[in-house]
Amino acid sequence: MIPQIEIDKNKCATPYECKKCLQICPQAIFAVAPTKVERFKETAPEDYEVQAVFKDKCVLCMDCIKVCPTGAIKIKVGGS
Amino acid sequence: MCELCEKYGDKGRWYLNPKNYARPLYKKVEKGKEKEPMILEELRGPFYYKPLIELKDNPEAFEKMKEGYSKYHETMGGQVVSLDDAKKMVEIAHPIARIDCVCRRATRATLEDGEQRPRSCLGLGVGMFRWEEWPERYKGGVEFLSTEEAKEHIEHWHKRGMVITIMTFGTPYIGGICLCDYPDCLAIRVRLDYGIKPFLLKGHQVAKVNYEECTGCGDCVQRCQFGAIKMEVTTKKSNIDMTRCFGCGVCVYACPQDAISLIDREKLPGLKEEW
Numbered sequence: 068m069i070p071q072i073e074i075d076k077n078k079c080a081t082p083y084e085c086k087k088c089l090q091i092c093p094q095a096i097f098a099v100a101p102t103k104v105e106r107f108k109e110t111a112p113e114d115y116e117v118q119a120v121f122k123d124k125c126v127l128c129m130d131c132i133k134v135c136p137t138g139a140i141k142i143k144v145g146g147s
Numbered sequence: 148m149c150e151l152c153e154k155y156g157d158k159g160r161w162y163l164n165p166k167n168y169a170r171p172l173y174k175k176v177e178k179g180k181e182k183e184p185m186i187l188e189e190l191r192g193p194f195y196y197k198p199l200i201e202l203k204d205n206p207e208a209f210e211k212m213k214e215g216y217s218k219y220h221e222t223m224g225g226q227v228v229s230l231d232d233a234k235k236m237v238e239i240a241h242p243i244a245r246i247d248c249v250c251r252r253a254t255r256a257t258l259e260d261g262e263q264r265p266r267s268c269l270g271l272g273v274g275m276f277r278w279e280e281w282p283e284r285y286k287g288g289v290e291f292l293s294t295e296e297a298k299e300h301i302e303h304w305h306k307r308g309m310v311i312t313i314m315t316f317g318t319p320y321i322g323g324i325c326l327c328d329y330p331d332c333l334a335i336r337v338r339l340d341y342g343i344k345p346f347l348l349k350g351h352q353v354a355k356v357n358y359e360e361c362t363g364c365g366d367c368v369q370r371c372q373f374g375a376i377k378m379e380v381t382t383k384k385s386n387i388d389m390t391r392c393f394g395c396g397v398c399v400y401a402c403p404q405d406a407i408s409l410i411d412r413e414k415l416p417g418l419k420e421e422w
Binding site for chain 1: 186187190191192193194196197200201203204252253254255256279280281282283330331336340
């Protein structure tokens with residue numbers, strides 16, 4: 068059963084700068100990317116988002132939840 | 148025969164055909180048809196697979212959706228190449244620029260800033276002159292390399308364990324030579340974990356162990372990105388499953404005895420259709 072992993076964008080403001088969940092995950096299931104880009108301009112740190120992509124690989128170790136400084140990650144398995 | 152060679156090889160390996168380096172990377176956008184920049188699509192690459200992965204619990208629907216993804220990757224994909232072939236490629240391509248690995252940025256949020264952490268991927272062709280329009284993409288510049296510098300760059304990373312892959316931007320246009328490892332690399336991952344074949348084809352060679360020379364030290368085992376090598380406990384020799392091998396050659400350079408060699412896939416009837 069694939070777990071549902073949601074990240075609250077309001078709590079996770081600058082994921083590229085923080086990157087804690089991305090680097091701690093033993094299965095590397097997260098990805099971070101800008102939501103917009105502009106010619107000749109760097110994207111602002113606030114215009115990035117992180118999402119759980121390779122969710123079928125998640126082993127539910129919960130390391131990401133422990134490491135997240137803002138409590139932005141929620142993991143649900145099945146209906147629970 | 149390798150399908151890409153058949154279509155685009157002119158009787159040789161498709162990636163050694165100079166024609167496949169000659170298409171402009173970025174087509175001019177027609178007036179009034181300006182859409183989302185392609186670069187955003189690329190940077191958000193991993194997110195593109197989410198709908199497919201959601202279906203993992205439903206094999207029938209998964210297989211059905213997978214077909215669509217495979218079709219897409221026929222226009223945007225790549226192949227594993229050996230160090231020797233990569234060196235021949237950089238003699239054809241011009242210009243060559245060192246750039247950040249877009250996959251590693253997305254999966255681990257690492258920066259390859261060019262000083263302490265050298266950029267690992269190579270972009271090829273005229274599109275590189277326009278790279279700096281998108282600062283987001285590289286945080287600090289592209290570095291143009293000479294042919295010799297490019298060869299050294301590839302060799303440096305390959306001998307440290309990176310797989311050399313080539314990527315097309317509108318197959319058969321070759322836009323990059325990447326230095327990849329699992330799980331950072333999207334192409335290796337999507338091929339291995341979700342079976343989307345045209346994203347990353349196996350290379351033109353496969354690795355074979357010479358059992359006379361192998362001392363069973365195990366150095367090659369930990370290097371393989373494709374899970375093709377194991378240590379046979381009883382014979383104390385390294386064993387390569389050649390049906391799983393992608394022919395990258397990383398194990399060849401890990402072996403202190405020179406006991407592993409790359410042989411041509413197409414000389415082995417059992418593997419010549421295995422891409």
